[in-house]
Amino acid sequence: MxxxxxxxGLFVALLLAGMPLIAQKxxxxxxxxxxxxxxxxxxxxxxxxxxxxxxxxxxxxxxxxxxxxxxxxxxxxxxxxxxxxxxxxxxxxxxxxxxxxxxxxxxxxxxxxxxxxxxxxxxxxxxxxxxxxxxxxxxxxxxxxxxxxxxxxxxxxxxxxxxxxxxxxxxxxxxxxxxxxxxxxxxxxxxxxxxxxxxxxxxxxxxxxxxxxxxxxxxxxxxxxxxxxxxxAPIPKGAPVVYSKAEEAPIAHEIVDSAYDANIQIPAIITAYRVPGLNTRDAKIMSLISSVLSDGASSRLYKKMVDDKKDALQVGAFNYALEDYGAYITYALPNGGAPLDTLLHDIDEEIAKLQTELISQEEYTKLQNQYESNYADANTRMLGIAENLAEGYTFYKNANEINQELDIIKSITREEIRDAAKKYLNNNQRVVLYYLPAK
Missing domain, CATH: 3.30.830.10 (Metalloenzyme, LuxS/M16 peptidase-like)
Structure with a gap:
């Protein structure tokens, strides 16, 4: 066996290596x-x-x-x-x-x-x-x-x-x-x-x-x-599972705090914004914003902070999408003695650009191509397909979400990306966490 x-495994690897990744229904x-x-x-x-x-x-x-x-x-x-x-x-x-x-x-x-x-x-x-x-x-x-x-x-x-x-x-x-x-x-x-x-x-x-x-x-x-x-079929049905979502009041002012970790020597600056849950259109838009900011070496944050200014060892942004709410998180680790506040300022500058300017058509096309490639890759393995079908039904009550997701992504406009950044990524709606080595 x-x-x-x-x-x-060898057969599948050779097969995939010889063909482009195309999103299949x-x-x-x-x-x-x-x-x-x-x-x-x-x-x-x-x-x-x-x-x-x-x-x-x-x-x-x-x-x-x-x-x-x-x-x-x-x-x-x-x-x-x-x-x-x-x-x-x-x-x-x-x-x-x-x-x-x-x-x-x-x-x-x-x-x-x-x-x-x-x-x-x-x-x-x-x-x-x-x-x-x-x-x-x-x-x-x-x-x-x-x-x-x-x-x-x-x-x-x-x-x-x-x-x-x-x-x-x-x-x-x-x-x-x-x-x-x-x-x-x-x-x-x-x-x-x-x-x-x-x-x-x-x-x-x-x-x-x-x-x-x-x-x-x-x-x-x-x-x-x-x-x-x-x-x-012989397994007995259980009682209906009743779930009531616990509501959170909107964050009305910036929350700044520190946390300490005895396992690190390099600190980090982290921001987090509460955003809509994964079964919303806005959750998909926030994922695209993450790609613009930090997906790959040509992304805005990486190019600015790691390549050009060299004030960050690592920088990233991602949408932690959950059912009831999501958490949009950015983070950066300083290079050398770069102050954490400088890294925070760098990230905030790029977010401000997203809030006021449309991304270029070139960036937009690249974004769509990246997502289509990732989408196709996620559905090349049987386990990935089984999980994506199950998640579609569990969270969207629609197993066909697996086939509709790419069309939704392609329908998202540059204007929607700007407007979502403006709506959700404001300083008065976030947590700023200085993640520091324990003294």
Whole structure:
């Protein structure tokens, strides 16, 4: 099986190297089972591979303030085993059959997947149905994964340079919404949680009517429908998942603060603006603004601050798009002794230009071409297609978002880019964070 994976990877790489990336329409079939599970199937017979994925509409924003970290914890816990899969055997079954698997959690959703040779489609469906139908949630599994999560936090956050910057930004940008805490949550909250609380969290959120089963690859649609029905139809429907968005009052004045990190020697200047959620047109416009400012060596911030003035080692801007709100973030690390205020001034100058001047037609054309290339690249792998289809349904209630997104991007005008910068990127609407080495 390992040889199969190596040869397949080589074949795909050679194939892609010899052709331009062209955005192709993604055909798919979608329907609901009686238990509420939404199913999306995409057939692509170009390679003998299949991606089986389940996206649950639960993330850290669904947690209680005293029980943060539950969604991320379940990302780990649901690999422990089921009534029919012995503890510790889940990943071994996948690897023994030449597959790969993983999971990830955001503030808004949790995503599990397996990628197999296509003749193991049935195995992927069985594994995910087992995870959904009857996982074993007991004290041994909770204690084991509690230590795993603690080690992950130590490695990725506590002992990682700039590992806490997102938390430091979000807890200032959001004061009421659950986005204010880390996805990994509080270790104290996890330590104090009882087993019944973990079971209740699973029963509430990891149900078919709160999930999307997305399958992409070398499949036959009709036979796959029969397999999906056999493995998932018997799973009972859960109670409706009710979510109420926590509203944030607009930021009315600039918030300036400092945070300290014992793992860094070079400080950073960070700004963050609260912007609309990902299922809005404005979120897409903010992503284009990010590309103008910092996508590549010819971008405005990189050229000005790294190449020309040489006062920055790194500089960037990105739209952290989430379901309820987004965070538009800029950052810069100084080169030598450049003052952080100088870097902030440099960034603000470029934002002011976006607010008052239209980007050039040349920049606009380049922006559209970059996005089309990135869009096509994102849909070259079966796993990427499965995830994008699932996210389209989860966040837009429209799996066809995968085919409509590029047209929306192409319809965005230079005037809209200017107007969005003017609307959202003002000094009185932001957090300014001096991220400094601990003394």
């Amino acid at each position: 390992q040889l199969f994976k190596c040869l397949l 993604i055909d798919f079939t979608e329907y609901n089972l009686d238990n509420g599970l939404h199913v999306i199937l995409h057939q692509d017979k170009s390679a003998p591979v299949v991606a089986v994925s389940v996206m649950y509409h639960v993330g850290s924003k669904n947690e209680d303030t005293a029980r943060t970290g539950f969604a991320h914890f379940f990302e780990h816990l649901l690999f422990e085993g089921t009534e029919n899969i012995k503890r510790g055997e889940f990943m071994k079954i996948v690897s023994d059959n030449g597959g790969e698997n993983n999971a990830n959690t955001t503030q808004d959703r949790t995503f599990y997947y397996e990628v197999f040779p296509s003749n193991d489609l049935k195995l992927g469906l069985w594994l995910e149905s087992e995870r959904m139908m009857h996982p074993v949630i007991n004290e041994i599994g909770v204690e084991t994964q509690n230590e795993v999560v603690k080690e992950e936090k130590r490695l990725r956050i506590d002992n990682q340079p700039y590992g806490n910057f997102a938390y430091e930004v979000f807890r200032r940008l959001f004061t009421n919404h659950p986005y204010r805490w880390q996805t990994i949550g509080s270790m104290a909250n996890l330590d104090s949680a009882k087993l019944d609380e973990f079971k209740a969290f699973f029963k509430k959120y990891y149900v078919p009517n709160n999930a999307v089963l997305s399958i992409a690859g070398d499949i036959d649609i009709d036979s796959t429908k029969k397999l999906v029905n056999a493995y998932f």
